Amino acid sequence: MTAPVIGVLALQGDVREHVGALAGAGADARPIRRPGELDAVDGLVIPGGESTTISKLVDIFEMREPIDKRIAAGMPVYGSCAGMIMLATEVLDGRPDQRGFAGIEMTVRRNAFGRQVDSFEASVEIAGVQGAAFHAVFIRAPWVERVGPGVEVLGRVTDRPVGDRIVAVRQGNLLATSFHPELTGDLRLHRYFVDLVRAA
Ligand code: GLN
Numbered sequence: 001m002t003a004p005v006i007g008v009l010a011l012q013g014d015v016r017e018h019v020g021a022l023a024g025a026g027a028d029a030r031p032i033r034r035p036g037e038l039d040a041v042d043g044l045v046i047p048g049g050e051s052t053t054i055s056k057l058v059d060i061f062e063m064r065e066p067i068d069k070r071i072a073a074g075m076p077v078y079g080s081c082a083g084m085i086m087l088a089t090e091v092l093d094g095r096p097d098q099r100g101f102a103g104i105e106m107t108v109r110r111n112a113f114g115r116q117v118d119s120f121e122a123s124v125e126i127a128g129v130q131g132a133a134f135h136a137v138f139i140r141a142p143w144v145e146r147v148g149p150g151v152e153v154l155g156r157v158t159d160r161p162v163g164d165r166i167v168a169v170r171q172g173n174l175l176a177t178s179f180h181p182e183l184t185g186d187l188r189l190h191r192y193f194v195d196l197v198r199a200a
Contacts, residue, residue, distance in 0.1 A: 004197040007032035007041035009067075011057035013049020013082060017182040018190075025190035027197070035066040043076040043197035046083030048139065048180050051091075051110065054082055055098040064099075071103045076173040076200050078193045084176035085110060085142050092145065104171045105148030112143040113162060124179065126155045126168055129188045136167070136179035143178055144169055173200055 003026055008018045010031030022029035022045065032038055044067070046054070058064050071077060079087040086100040090107040113120065118140050123133040134155070144166035147153060155168030155177070167178035173196060181189040 001198075003028040004042045004194060005030070005040060006043045006045060006194065006197060007038060008045045008047060009033070009054070009058075009063070009083075011061060011063075012053045013047035014180070014182060015047050017180075018045045018047050018080075021182045021187055021190040022194065025187045025194045027190075027194045033061050033063070035062060038063065038066050038070060041075075042200070043078070043193065044070070045193070046077065046079040046086050047182070048081035048083060051082040051085035051100070052095045052098045054086060055100065058086075064101075067101055071101055071174070074173055074200060076175070076193065076197045077101075077103065078175040078177075078189075080177050080180055080182065081139065081141055084108060084144075084178055087174055087176050088144075089148075090146075103174045104169060104176055105151055106144050106169060106171075107146040108142040108144050110142050111140050112145075112165075113138060113141055113160070120160070122157050122159055122179075124155045124157060124167060126189065126192075127152070128154065129192055131188065134179070134181065134186060134189070135184055136177075136181070137183050138167075138179050141167070141178040143167060
């Protein structure tokens with residue numbers, strides 16, 4: 001079977017780590033930042049970074065309309081952290097001018113876990129991923145406050161003082177996590193996404 005081509009939106013954020021994880025998971029992975037490069041991919045990862053900056057650069061690089069169109073046509077997209085924010089239909093505590101692709105019917109809160117616990121690690125079980133719970137790394141992460149009826153909740157953090165929070169979701173071919181599996185060498189989520197791209 002030929003490897004699916006998966007682009008990592010390379011405007012800002014931890015692009016290299018996702019390219020490495022996708023390659024390890026069997027994809028033909030490449031950084032992309034131009035509309036012409038988007039045409040050549042079967043799926044897209046929006047990395048962690050800063051969603052306000054990514055939002056601005058999406059416009060500067062004229063990637064907004066092409067990505068919107070591909071999402072509407074069913075292209076699989078995986079967003080982690082800032083990438084999750086970019087996929088949400090509603091963002092709380094965002095900048096008024098930031099705009100995402102509004103693909104997953106959910107409300108996310110930016111930097112939700114608060115200053116004291118800006119960055120932390122937790123165990124998260126992901127529905128559909130076999131084996132032990134993920135060792136999940138959160139860095140100024142969003143959480144999901146509300147999901148629409150079409151959204152499948154895949155994972156939650158339950159061992160924080162902030163209570164039970166949704167941190168992984170899927171709606172159709174769109175996948176999002178608050179945490180960063182590209183940083184820990186655990187390729188199961190990237191394999192899950194590669195399988196999703198293969199199936200699409
Ligand atoms: N706080 C960042 C944002 O709002 C996300 C952080 C991350 O991607 N690690 O975009």
